[in-house]
Amino acid sequence: MLSVQNLSVDYGTTRVVDDLSLALGADEILMLVGPTGCGKTTILQALAGLIPISGGSIELGAWHASATATVAPEKRNVGMVFQDFALFPHLTVQQNVNFRLKDSHLADHWLELLGLNALRNAKPANLSGGQKQRVALARTLAHEPVFVLLDEPLSNLDAALKDSLRWEIRNALKEAGVPAIWVTHDQEEALSVGDRVGILNRGKLEQIAPPETCFCEPASRFVARFLGEASFIPGRLEQGYVTTDLGSAPGTPVDGATGEVDLLLRPDDVSMHSSGSDSNGTVRWSRYEGGTCLYSVDTDAGCDIKVRVSHENRAAAGERVKLAITTTHPLAVFNRVPT
Structure with a gap:
């Protein structure tokens, strides 16, 4: 270990x-x-x-x-695999993997496992980026x-x-x-x-x-924001549930958060629908992602919420929409940050 x-x-x-x-x-x-x-x-x-x-x-x-x-x-x-592959350009694939090895059976094993058998005699200059990285990995693992x-x-x-x-x-x-x-x-x-x-x-x-x-x-x-789109909405945590302007959700306190809190919302935790009198937000921008669209919505309560919906559910910037928390799994809850 x-x-x-x-x-x-x-x-x-x-x-x-x-x-x-x-x-x-x-x-x-x-x-x-x-x-x-x-x-x-x-x-x-x-x-x-x-x-x-x-x-x-x-x-x-x-x-x-x-x-x-x-x-x-x-x-x-220690075995190291680099982003620039670090292969010897004058050696073949087999020679790169076998470099400084006394017994070639492990090199043969990894060449076969990583689909490089047909490229044994090729030089790095004739390989694609993916093939070069497989060679670098085979060389590393062959040295045990x-x-x-x-x-x-x-x-x-x-x-x-x-x-x-x-x-x-x-x-x-x-x-x-x-x-x-x-x-x-x-x-x-x-x-x-x-x-x-x-x-x-x-x-x-x-x-x-x-x-x-x-x-x-x-x-x-910091972790919440770094690992994906993160929105925070104020709410109140009581008996394991957080009540917010967008609905309620089960909450998992971070660092003993209690009472007035900020609830972490991921884009998939929220639904968005075009709405009239019961709307609660205005679309700021949208990003087409293929099968989905990501929206930034300014809520009437002053929060910026990111929401991801099907690409068939389209809304234009400036359009009024209704957001609602739809998740049923517990969401992270943080102590309220003073505004």
Whole structure:
């Protein structure tokens, strides 16, 4: 098991990673997300031993690294998958995967599993982006790492390819049975692929939990906003239910919220219909998403609510509509922020 305790990393006088603690199970995939500059890539570099740490420790099996007891990168048996693939351009696919391997049977296994058999003699220049990333992953797993670090592995690929390749990578990691930390800017990727998600903010881990928990029960307003469209509406929490101008819903308090609160609404928690005398909001803008449309609605009570509806339910900017809370699952409730 990978264990990280109170890890801190400084760049000069600036603390980039602050008191990070986490542990990974035997084949667990942890997705790390957060704004640009929050410390995601720095964490990967520290775990790989590529940069010194300022405090805390990293432990995995036979080795233990700290600020005063360093372990060289080559002694850690870490596998890394980069966004730019990092393949040797003068070597074939098979030579890239076999690089520095004494026994080629593992390379053959991963070449076959990742659908690369027909490309064994191809050079990287003749491969697509998805094929290059499969080669990089095969090379990493063929060396039997004790854990794998992935730094934005799909960021250079088109949207359609990302959707299929993310599952190929997940399945390969599970097949290998190694823990992995996967850095991404794509919230959908993080929520769908990871066993757990860690959300970073200015070098601190704000929450680490299963994807559904992070999305439905965010530990902070920052997490709520970062993982998707988030609207907050004032209400009153009593006996497990929150009463608002848009209706009531069961509530899960965050940090002991009670009494006058703000209820977190996701776009799918609310319905929208064209209405006349009983309307309660005005459409500000809409975004066509294919099968759905996302609307921003200014309610008569002064809230900006995002709502997602079928693309057949259309409304123009300035049109009066009626919003209502329709969800039956508990929604996160935060202490009221003074206006």
